[in-house]
Amino acid sequence: MATKSPRAKNTAQPQSLDSKTIKASIVQHLHCTLGTDENKANNHAWWKATCAAVQEQVLEGLRKTQRAHYLNDTRAVHYFSAEFLMGRLMSNNLHNLGLFETTDQALKELGVSLTDIMEEEPDMALGNGGLGRLAACFIDSLATMDLPAVGYGLHYEHGLFRQEIKSGAQIERPDSWRDYGNPWEICRPESIQEIPLYGYVETKYGDKGRIQKEWHPGTIVKGVPWDIPVVGYGGKTVNVLRLWESQASDYFNWDVFNAGGYVDAQKENVQAETISKVLYPNDETEAGKELRLIQQYFFCACSLKDIIRRYKRAHGDNWERFADQVVIQLNDTHPAIAIPELMRILVDRAEMDWDSAWEICTQTFAYTNHTLLPEALEKWPARMFEKILPRHLEIIYEINHRFLDEVDKVWPNDNAIKSKLSIIEEGNDKMVRMGNLSVIGSFAVNGVAEIHSRLVKQNLFPEFDQLWPGKLTNVTNGITPRRWLKACNPRLSELIDSKIGQDWPVQLDKLQGLADFADDAKFQKAFMQIKHQNKVDLAADIKALTGVEVDPNAIFDVQIKRLHEYKRQHLNLLHILALYRRLLENPGYAMTPRVFLFGAKAAPGYKLAKDIIYAINKVADKINNDPRVNQKLKVVFLPNYRVSLAEKMIPAADVSEQISTAGKEASGTGNMKLALNGALTIGTLDGANIEIAEEVGDDNIYIFGLTVEEVQALKANGYNPYDYYYENKELKAILDWLETDYFTPGKPGALASLKHSLLDGGDPYLVLADFASYSDAHKALDSAYQDSKGWARKAILNTARMGKFTSDRSIQDYVDRIWKLSSCKVE
Ligand code: F55
Incomplete structure (x- = not known):
């Protein structure tokens, strides 16, 4: 509990x-x-x-x-993140x-x-999804809890693309959030940094045979800091989010310029300014592109210089207290290059001996892992590294060499273990594994929900866990209740205030007090009336955005998150098709009217994800214009899902779809936001769903599907999706339907890629295996909704029992167990 x-x-x-x-x-x-x-x-x-x-x-x-x-002179946490999804x-x-x-x-x-x-x-959409939004929730909590903290990231000119839907398909348009200025940010030209790139390394022999390395960069770019103030709740502490913009360095290439090469000199400028031009739109896949590595190094190098400048102002050249004053949290491996960069500064510039430098590094960094998906684990070709950051590659080799010596002491002559733990993946094209570098260079590593952290230990990094017991740990994610209840759901907030007082935004456990009213008819009525009013508002937005009319008396069933096969929007779609088919075959089919709402962006290069968006839209078109089922079923894909749209959808949701294949969703945070606003979860035993279920109790959540162990067993025994296809008549009919031109008149096969991925493609995320159980869970949910008092009770208990999932609790966990920070009151 x-x-x-x-x-x-x-x-x-x-x-x-x-x-x-x-x-x-x-x-x-x-x-x-x-x-x-x-x-x-x-x-x-x-x-x-x-x-x-x-x-x-x-x-x-x-x-x-x-x-x-x-x-x-406070110790402070520095949250390094390539993404901050701030919203408005x-x-x-x-x-x-x-x-x-x-x-x-x-x-x-x-x-x-x-x-x-x-x-x-x-919206300030400088992030892709959960990881970027987590960073935004965390800096809100840090300021609210009066903790000294700085967020460091990139000042992208273009955030995540704006999504348009044309004839059902996703079109990407540039996001230009700053075209008319950003009133919240302050430029700090006094804190500009210069960042080297490319070039070569010179080896020099100094006193007493000491080898000195000197990096002669091929170019230098300027980092211009923009500060976004981060106001804590109560308004006392105002921390800073510092985002770096790249510009061409002033003095660089004046030679070309003076020789009359004005246009060529401008070319250099264009290159430098490209660095912070645009956010890479991939979630859960590493891009492997040169510019992306440059982005990562650019913001890490700027941020480290900034931190060191501030440290030196207080402590001069004495590095002894650095790790006492500075802790750096790496939000995934995207900022992992900060580790060799700090080594370079200490060893090459401050002329520190390697061991002392390494001691400082490994007491400064901590790393958060957000994924187990193999394709999301960052790896960089060593050759690319060598070209862009030649000295860093040398340093990484040295870190690796010394680390493998340690490994040899524990597992003598075990080359298999060495090649697994090595930062370098050997092969025709050597690769630098950023995950291994992050674990080796940090004093703490955490996953983001209990099950995820367990899998990080058991499956991803088991040998590291053996080597350094206790280093791998869990900090379950959280969300800020200020944005995700107080600000986005003013009606419910006011009702809560009237029952339990006004402290809950900073003491979310107090929501427990609402449980006393879970069976109170008057409170139930007020709670459900607010839900209804929020649905009326959302229905108006839906009409304005899509032209589709939806009935606020229907169940609003919401799936909002990035589009990915593992998140299984297509499982939701198959179930919608099942309902549609049942209604066509049996017009009397008993079901509560339902509106299925989707919001999702697909990575522009992710073909199947885009196909799924197209399929949802085509099915929606058909169903919404079919008077035979219209009283019972509507499907709406809301274009351009983003933080500000989430703030409208979440307060209006009755049902929260959290249906990833067990073991694939590290945590999820939308699940927390929806439950906090009184939506009931239909979900798998995955990520934080498990902890949500523990909190709300089995009666107040709809759990279905295979467990992690069952997924593993099924795969080990050879999963064959055709077994389910031939076994389940309904499933077969639905999949076959997708191949006809029923949903795409005149274009048979336009939705066939979906069927093929689930059959011949091997159904890697076990959609077919979980279909029947998912459908049963929906039936149970539907009949529960018929009992309006029972449903109100469940919804109220969901809100009442979300105390654990405030990001203040996550931050307190980091503070106590990883960062060891003290708060600093501001008068
Ligand atoms: C962005 C860029 C790359 Cl290269 C890789 C991943 C991402 C990204 O956006 N990941 C992401 O959002 N991961 C999510 O992190 C959340 C916060 O921890 C988790 O709740 C969620 O389960 C996880 O998928």
């Missing part, structure tokens, strides 16, 4: 500002910052003026926080400052709707 979650100490004290003062500030900014006035201003101008007014408060907090951290900032900042109601009032008096102007803000 519920574990105790930590106290985030702040509660949102409304600040002293009244609506008159805010109003004056907004108007002042409208005039003096935007150069317009109350009569001419459109929503965009009002939004910008309001941001500017809010930012004044934010910056006050930022200044005080930085002063407090400096004066206390206005609502969150207002809530965290305690200024939401006052600002709402101020704008009302000006004849402006806060809700409307918030829609003007583009």
Whole structure:
């Protein structure tokens, strides 16, 4: 049952500002910052003026926080992540400052709707999915808990692509979130860094035969920091997310320029500026592209220089306290290049001996693993490495050499183990394994849910676990309740406030208090009315976005996440087809009206994922226009799924689809957001679903499908999807249906790739094996919904029992077990 979650100490004290003062500030900014006035201003101008007014408060907090951290010379965590999926900032900042109601009032008096102007803000979509959003939730918790922390990442000009759906297919369009400026960010030219790339390494012989290595870079790029203030709930601590933009270095290539090669000199600029141009849109696959490695090195090198500059300001050239003051958390292996970079700085630049340098490194870094999928484990061709970062490759070889000597002491002459644990994968094309480097260079390694961490130990890194017992551990993910309940579901938040007080956003365990009302008819009614109202709102959005009309009285069944075979959106689709078929064959088929909602982006190069999106859309078209089933079934694919759309869908969901093949979803975090907002999970025993089930209890969740052990056994015994195809008549009919032109008139076979991947493709994610059990779980869920009181009770208990999944608890786990940080109060 519920574990105790930590106290985030702040509660949102409304600040002293009244609506008159805010109003004056907004108007002042409208005039003096935007150069317009109350009569001419459109929503965009009002939004910008309001941001500017809010930012004044934010910056006050930022200044005080930085002063407090400096004066206390605090140990700080540095969260290195190639992705921060921040979404919009206005609502969150207002809530965290305690200024939401006052600002709402101020704008009302000006004849402006806060809700409307918030829609003007583009999402900061500098991430792909769960990993990037986790980083965003974590920095929210860090600030809320008054912990000294800096987020470090890349200032992509273009975030994750905008998805359009044309005739059912995904089209990618560039995301231009900064085209009209970003009112929250501050450029810090005083902290620009210069980053070397390419070139060669010179070996020199110094005093007493000491070998000195000197890297002569082939080019230098400039890193320009942009700071996004991160406001903690209560508004006291304001930390910083520092994102690096690449620019051409000023002095570099002046020779070419002076020789009259203006255009060529500009070419260099274009190259340098490409580094932070665009976020790679792949989740769960490593791209293996040169530019991606450069991106990784660029932001890590900038960030390390920044950290070292700050450290030296307090401690001069004495490195002894570095690891006491600095802890660096690597969000997956994407920033793992920071490990050899710190070694290079210590050994080559600070002239430290190897062992002392290695001691500092391995006390500074900790690494979070987010995946077991083999195709997602980053590997770089050694030859590419050598070209871009020649000195780093040498350092990696040296780290590896010394490490393999240690391995030999434990497993003498065991070449199989050595080749498995080596940072270098031997072969025609040698590869650098970033996962192994991360484990070897860190003092702690964590998975992101209990089952995932167990599999990391048992399957991914068993020998490392033997070599260093205790180094591999678990920190179950969490989500910030400020964004994922307080801000996105104001109706429910108000109801909760009225029952259990206002501390729950920082003490999420308090939601347990709602369990007392789970059977209270009045509370049930209020809870379900809020759900209904949220569904009415979402139905209006759906109509506006897609033209499809949905009935808020139907069950809203939601699957929102990146599109991937292992997440099995196609299992959901096959079940929808089963329902459709049952309704056609038997118009009296008993089922509660259901609206299936999808939101998902596919990696642009992932053919089958795009085929699945196409299939969902084609099936949706057919069903939504078939009057025979329309009273019972609708299917909607909402285009361009992103944080701000999630904030609208989650409060309106009755059912949460968490149906990955057991063992494949490291944790999931959407599962937590949906349950927190009173949706019931239909899910497999995978990732954090298992821990959610433990919290909510078996009566309040619909678990189905094979377990990890059963998956392993089935695969070991030779899984044959045809067995299920021939065995299950319904399944066969559905799969055969996909080959006809029923859903794609005039284009038979347009959806056939799906069937083939599940049959001749071997069904790698066991969709067919889990189909029957999934269908049964849906039947159980459907009949449970018929009992409206019973359902209300289950929904309330889901919300009441999500305390464990606040990201404050995750952060407290990191603090206690990995980071050993102390909080620092800001007055
Ligand atoms: C992005 C880029 C690359 Cl190269 C590889 C993976 C990703 C990515 O976005 N991964 C990701 O989102 N992983 C997810 O992390 C979440 C947070 O830990 C987990 O909840 C989720 O299970 C996992 O898939």
